[in-house]
Structure formats: C-alpha cells, structure tokens
Amino acid sequence: MKSIDGEIKYYGSHPLHDWIGISKTIIGKIDYNIKEMNANAIIVTPLRSFNSRVPSRDSNMLIYTNAIDHPEVVFESTNFEFAEDSVHIYGDLSFNGITKSMKTSALFMQGDNIYISGSFFIRLSDYEIIRPSFMFMNIDNSVKIEYYFNLKI
Amino acid sequence: MKNLIALIIIMGSLIAQPKYDIEGEEFMPLHTKLFWGEKGLVRKLNLAPKNRKDELKLRIKMLQAHQRLALASLGLVAYQSNLGNQLINGDYSKLSKHKNFSRVSWSVYMASATLSYLAPPALKYEKKVSSMKLHRWLSYVHFSGMMAIPFLGINITSSSNYDKAVKLHQNVAYITMFSLALSGLLTILPY
Numbered sequence: 001m002k003s004i005d006g007e008i009k010y011y012g013s014h015p016l017h018d019w020i021g022i023s024k025t026i027i028g029k030i031d032y033n034i035k036e037m038n039a040n041a042i043i044v045t046p047l048r049s050f051n052s053r054v055p056s057r058d059s060n061m062l063i064y065t066n067a068i069d070h071p072e073v074v075f076e077s078t079n080f081e082f083a084e085d086s087v088h089i090y091g092d093l094s095f096n097g098i099t100k101s102m103k104t105s106a107l108f109m110q111g112d113n114i115y116i117s118g119s120f121f122i123r124l125s126d127y128e129i130i131r132p133s134f135m136f137m138n139i140d141n142s143v144k145i146e147y148y149f150n151l152k153i
Numbered sequence: 154m155k156n157l158i159a160l161i162i163i164m165g166s167l168i169a170q171p172k173y174d175i176e177g178e179e180f181m182p183l184h185t186k187l188f189w190g191e192k193g194l195v196r197k198l199n200l201a202p203k204n205r206k207d208e209l210k211l212r213i214k215m216l217q218a219h220q221r222l223a224l225a226s227l228g229l230v231a232y233q234s235n236l237g238n239q240l241i242n243g244d245y246s247k248l249s250k251h252k253n254f255s256r257v258s259w260s261v262y263m264a265s266a267t268l269s270y271l272a273p274p275a276l277k278y279e280k281k282v283s284s285m286k287l288h289r290w291l292s293y294v295h296f297s298g299m300m301a302i303p304f305l306g307i308n309i310t311s312s313s314n315y316d317k318a319v320k321l322h323q324n325v326a327y328i329t330m331f332s333l334a335l336s337g338l339l340t341i342l343p344y
Contacts, residue, residue, distance in 0.1 A: 059276040135224075
C-alpha cells in the first residue's frame with residue numbers, strides 16, 4: 001500500500017448552505033493489467049484528512065461519522081469493466097464499520113500515466129450515520145462523492 | 154482479501170487512536186482550555202465523561218441546546234428592545250414589564266452562553282479565521298453587553314443625568330442586540 005496521487009471530494013448539503021470536503025490523503029494499491037484489461041484496487045482515505053475549510057464543521061463530521069471507532073473509509077474493488085474511455089468499477093465501500101456493495105462509472109485515460117475520475121452517491125442512512133441538524137433541519141441524506149486518481153504506470 | 158480489509162480497518166483504528174488528541178490544540182479557545190484542557194477545571198474535579206467519545210456526544214448535545222436557546226434569546230432581546238423603545242417614547246406603563254422581562258431574557262441568554270462556553274473541546278482547531286471563529290469573537294461583545302445592561306438599567310434610577318444614563322443603556326443594548334444578530338447570521342454562512 002502506498003500514497004496515491006489524487007483527490008476525493010464529498011458534497012454536503014443543507015437547506016441553508018452547501019459545502020465540499022476535500023481529501024488528498026489517499027493510500028492504496030491499484031493493480032492494472034494492460035494486456036488483459038483487468039484490475040483490482042484497494043483505496044483507503046482517513047476521515048480526518050477531509051477539509052471543508054471550516055474546522056468546526058470538520059470536527060462535527062468526525063463525530064457524526066464515528067471516526068474514533070472507524071477512522072477510515074475503505075473501498076475494495078470486486079470487478080472492473082473497461083470500455084473505450086471509461087470503466088465501470090464494482091466494489092465494496094466500508095464506512096462507519098458498515099460495508100456495502102456499490103458501482104461507479106469513471107472516465108479512464110491512459111497515456112504516460114493513468115487518469116481515472118468519476119463520482120457516485122451514497123446515502124448516510126445506509127451506513128447508519130445520524131444526520132446532523134442545524135436550525136432544526138437535517139443535512140441531506142444523499143452525499144455525492146467525486147474522485148480522481150493520477151497513477152504512474 | 155476480506156481478511157486484508159479487516160486488518161487494514163483494525164490497524165487503522167489502532168494507529169489512529171493516539172490522533173484523537175485534538176488537532177490544532179494550540180488554537181483551542183482560552184475558555185475551553187481553562188475547563189477542558191489537560192489540566193482544565195472539569196478534569197481536575199473529575200467531572201469529565203469517562204472517555205473522549207462520550208465527551209464528544211456531550212459536546213453535540215450542549216451545542217444543539219445552545220443553538221435553540223440562542224435563537225430564543227435573540228427573540229427575547231429584540232422584544233426587550235421594543236419595550237425599552239416604548240418606555241423612551243413615554244409609555245411608562247411598560248416599565249414593570251421591561252424590568253421583569255429583562256430577567257427572563259438575561260437568564261435564557263446566560264443559559265445559552267454557558268452551554269457554548271462550557272462545551273467539551275472539538276476534534277479540530279485551526280489558526281485561520283472562519284465564520285465560526287467570528288461567531289465566537291462576537292460572543293465576547295454581546296456577552297459583555299449582556300453583563301453590563303442590567304447595571305446600566307439600575308443606573309438610570311440613581312443617575313444624576315437621567316438622559317445620559319438612558320442613552321448609555323440604550324446604546325449598549327443596541328450594540329448587544331446587533332452583535333447577537335450578526336453572530337447568529339454568521340452561523341448560516343458556509344465559510
């Protein structure tokens with residue numbers, strides 16, 4: 001497992017305002033076989049590495065996501081389906097001690113490096129995350145996750 | 154492979170535990186340090202929750218209650234301001250109401266302030282200025298105002314210069330109310 005060049009963002013939403021939390025701390029292992037066009041991946045991101053530019057909000061996020069007991073989000077792939085310039089990635093996402101299978105479609109570009117970018121949605125309730133409330137209103141249950149990875153061949 | 158994932162998660166938990174010290178602890182507000190720092194009063198008196206997790210749950214509960222009471226106190230202070238203006242305009246029938254209501258609004262405000270000032274520390278602090286940091290700085294303004302207002306009100310009856318005493322009380326009340334409203338507004342901003 002080693003550090004991966006890339007970025008993962010989450011988009012939080014509340015009736016009063018929206019925000020983005022960004023992490024550039026990604027560790028993992030991605031094996032890609034160019035000839036056989038298959039791959040497998042493990043991606044790990046510490047929750048503490050997400051920065052939404054407001055420390056108190058980041059602190060609250062760590063509390064609500066039980067980061068003390070489950071400090072990282074982990075993705076492990078189960079299957080890759082490559083198309084011309086895209087890839088469908090299937091795998092298991094572990095968050096708050098709960099693992100759910102998921103699928104994401106990503107842009108896939110190969111040159112001197114391999115560039116993968118895509119997004120998917122999660123529902124906080126699926127991972128038993130209690131949604132924080134502010135001014136008597138909860139944040140949205142649906143959270144968009146965007147990612148990109150720049151991998152050296 | 155599932156065993157590997159489980160190992161990563163377990164290792165992460167074990168390695169991460171020391172990090173649940175506070176990030177940016179040097180930027181923790183002074184009042185939080187005094188009560189919840191390593192040698193803080195709450196810890197010295199053995200009143201702190203058993204573990205950091207329970208502390209954080211307490212923090213959430215206290216700050217949620219602070220939000221609700223702060224909104225209520227803003228409304229009460231605005232109403233008090235209205236009563237005060239009616240007095241200034243000559244409607245002295247409001248005097249008893251203004252005096253009695255001051256106790257309610259002051260009590261609700263102080264309860265809200267206590268919940269905020271005494272809440273356990275967050276997991277992360279930074280040097281940079283954010284809307285929440287401005288919210289905290291403004292609290293020093295309206296807290297000082299709320300402490301002064303009752304004395305300034307009493308001063309009106311004993312002062313040799315009635316108009317000056319009323320003006321001082323009114324101005325401090327306006328500054329307090331304005332800073333309280335601005336403080337509330339800042340919490341809505343995303344940054």
